[in-house]
Amino acid sequence: MKKALLISVLVSGVLFAQQQHIQPDRMKNMADMEVAMANIQKGFLYNNINVVKNGVAQLKETVKFTESFMKEGVGENKINNKMYAHQEAATITKYADEILVTFEKGDRYSAANNYLLILSKCLSCHQTVRSW
Numbered sequence: 001m002k003k004a005l006l007i008s009v010l011v012s013g014v015l016f017a018q019q020q021h022i023q024p025d026r027m028k029n030m031a032d033m034e035v036a037m038a039n040i041q042k043g044f045l046y047n048n049i050n051v052v053k054n055g056v057a058q059l060k061e062t063v064k065f066t067e068s069f070m071k072e073g074v075g076e077n078k079i080n081n082k083m084y085a086h087q088e089a090a091t092i093t094k095y096a097d098e099i100l101v102t103f104e105k106g107d108r109y110s111a112a113n114n115y116l117l118i119l120s121k122c123l124s125c126h127q128t129v130r131s132w
């Protein structure tokens, strides 16, 4: 009974979301970046350079497209979101390269630190660009 209720709540939530302004490509782009980040973390924890390498490559490939989902011009938040996304992507790419360089040297703390810097970039954009 409880399960059925939960499922119906979830289903109506999904239907509701679909009637709203869903943009599957953007969601896919974000979901791919989430997977890339998870892979990088997995590589750290299993101490597997190839997994880190794949995650970094995935992240760099996906973050390139993020700006393509942004509207031209200045948004409600008074920021040029496209330009902002472009800069964020460049910074994330730089930190991603740095993860690989430091991890290859065995400097895992710096690698983890760069990972954290990327994560804060993800979060700061989420806070800034809600109205894109």
Ligand code: HEC
Binding pocket: 023, 026, 027, 030, 031, 033, 034, 037, 066, 084, 085, 088, 089, 092, 118, 119, 121, 122, 123, 125, 126, 129, 130, 132
């Ligand atoms: C340039 C801005 C920007 C950057 C940078 C950014 N995001 Fe997002 N992200 C968004 C926006 C806006 C949404 C909300 C999407 C929506 O509601 O359509 C979002 C949503 C998400 C979601 C939820 C998607 C869903 O299905 O609800 C995930 C997961 C996510 N981002 C992961 C990441 C990760 C990981 C990074 C960093 C590697 C990142 N994002 C960087 C703007 C950004």
